[in-house]
Amino acid sequence: MCGIVGATAQRDITPILLEGLRRLEYRGYDSAGVAVLNPGDGIQRVRAVGKVAELESALQATPVNGTLGIAHTRWATHGKPAERNAHPHISNGLAVVHNGIIENHAPLRKRLQDLGFEFTSETDTEVVAHLLAHHYADSANVLDAFRATLADIHGAYALAVIHESEPHTLYCSRMGSPLVIGEGCGEHYLASDPLALLQVTDRFRYLEEGDYARVTREQCEIWDRQHNSASRPVARYEHAAHSLDKGEYRHFMLKEIFEQPQAISDTLAGTLGDDHVLTAVLGPEAETRLADIANIHIVACGTSYHAGLVARYWIEEQASIPCQVEVASEYRYRSAVVPANTLLITISQSGETADTLAALRYAKDQGYLATLAICNVAGSSLVREADWRLLTHAGPEIGVASTKAFTTQLVALLWLTTALAQTRGRTEYVARNVDALRALPAQVEAVLSLEPAITELAQRFANKHHALFLGRGPHYPIAMEGALKLKEISYIHAEAYAAGELKHGPLALVDEDMPVVSVAPSDSLLEKLRSNLEEVRARGGQLINFACETIEPSGDASVQTVGLPWVEECVSPVLYTLPLQLLSYHVALVKGTDVDKPRNLAKSVTVE
Known part of the structure; x- marks a missing residue:
């Protein structure tokens, strides 16, 4: 869901942070922000609700520059989408970004309020910022304060921290949420996903569960949860050669x-x-x-x-x-x-x-x-x-x-x-x-290669709000996947049923306004499926069959069939997935939805 990017370098890192956030947009988020440390100006923070483009516009209006910084895309768990709830959160010369959930945030908030800290957000993350500030006031040492904070918090988290007292150092930790350290030439980076950093490096250290680290331009020190020094090898990201550009495709x-x-x-x-x-x-x-x-x-x-x-x-x-x-x-x-x-x-x-x-x-x-x-x-x-x-x-x-x-x-x-x-x-x-x-x-x-026929078929869903998907045997889960794809990106309510269950309730929904999509390979259950489809035809349902081309057409003009080549029964679930993917894509185009970033959803669901 949320995304983290961080960098310490000898150049202005704001463009690196922004590009990293753009590359994490696929994960789903509702706000974004950056905090950059410039020794002469302290920590400068800019946040915005909405897309990374909104943050970019805010940065054009209020530029921030520096050689150390952290950035974040947030997907709300505590507090509604609002600038005050966007990360990074700041407290007494430090800034924090966080993925995950701090489960004991409520008692910690009460404790910190009793100590005089004022909260400006509803988030669990602001608790971490103030807790760090509290421990730093006691120790005057960022590493000690960070360790004490990690001991106090419980839950799932990936954390990245900068502090004005150390203008070239990133602190980070992970527990139940991913975090990697990227290796550069005289530079180091942080991210919750290596994809965020492929514009600057393809070499990463993967933090283990409970690890925490202190990262400067030249050095990376890692400790495990028992506070022992830990060596995490540098691995080259194997997908780095793959283009992250859409190329000739629309989406x-x-x-x-x-x-x-x-x-x-x-x-x-x-x-x-x-x-x-x-x-x-x-x-x-x-x-x-x-x-x-x-x-x-x-x-x-x-x-x-x-x-x-x-x-x-x-x-x-x-x-x-x-x-x-x-x-x-x-x-x-x-x-x-x-x-x-x-x-x-x-x-x-x-x-x-x-x-x-x-x-x-x-x-x-x-x-x-x-x-x-x-x-x-x-x-x-x-x-x-x-x-x-x-x-x-x-x-x-x-x-x-x-x-x-x-x-x-x-x-x-x-x-x-x-x-x-x-x-x-x-x-x-x-x-x-x-x-x-x-x-x-x-x-x-x-x-x-059947895409043109499926593109034409998608027009039948232009004014539809519901659809049924049917399959039998291993193609019943494929029907479930087809229904999920349709609802995910076109927002049409779609349900899948084992075709033999039609008579146990779903037939009540079938009428001339209900598209019924069937997955009908030439397999051992074909005759059973045909009987189920006859029940749909008898009630005026709009049948759309993805069937093996060796099967004789029904001859009924109300039934539209797309023929697929015969394949071995063991691989037919793979083949019959493809037209359902294409159908959902082209129906989404007809509906005018955001295909790659459907509402309310995220690519990687890293919170419970």
């Missing part, structure tokens, strides 16, 4: 839809043998322990949860392993029963999704055989904290509505299913899956 979402053939190829690179999968990519321990897995729990949120639901069908059919899929925000608040030799799989695009990360940490004490992270970001918290990891290689995904991250998750999960089947000698699935995965990028290209 990032469309660009990312059309990047899926390459993203799938990259995810599969080095994982497939001639007729088997190369399980060594999971690591030597994982490779030797795959056969020990007797149960699987999958935990995820949103789109990643839908990927897990598809995987359940694959895993149970092909590997004969019981599989349970949970919404992370629910899983972590119930007493899950963990059978012997259960693998926990967590799925997240960013690897920083708060509920999924918390679920992984909760699971550490629940007796799982091991934990596996499926993720798009190699240096993320989820990847670093899981026992095993399986990386997708979608590259940066900027559009809030996930597209290539979802399909690469599906590919990774099908690959994992194949690995599990392979260790159990189920060769009838292994060779077929390998061939299907190898052919998949070209088949994705073929389906994306």
